[in-house]
Amino acid sequence: MLFDYKQTTYEVFLKGDEESDMIVFCCAEFQQEYFSEKDFREKANINGDLLKDIWDEVQDPRYM
Numbered sequence: 001m002l003f004d005y006k007q008t009t010y011e012v013f014l015k016g017d018e019e020s021d022m023i024v025f026c027c028a029e030f031q032q033e034y035f036s037e038k039d040f041r042e043k044a045n046i047n048g049d050l051l052k053d054i055w056d057e058v059q060d061p062r063y064m
Contacts, residue, residue: 003061005046005054012044013064025051 023034034040044051
């Protein structure tokens with residue numbers, strides 16, 4: 001998935017195989033990796049602002 005927030009494009013994707021998938025959240029400036037959906041939902045952030053708290057402000061969410 002791609003989305004824009006404050007004029008930056010961010011990406012979220014799965015990496016690995018079925019037994020050791022991780023969720024990667026990244027842009028040109030950073031990369032965050034999470035080993036569970038729960039961790040991603042609770043910890044994914046942009047400059048300390050949790051993604052779940054700013055989701056209403058993202059623009060153009062789309063699939064790659």
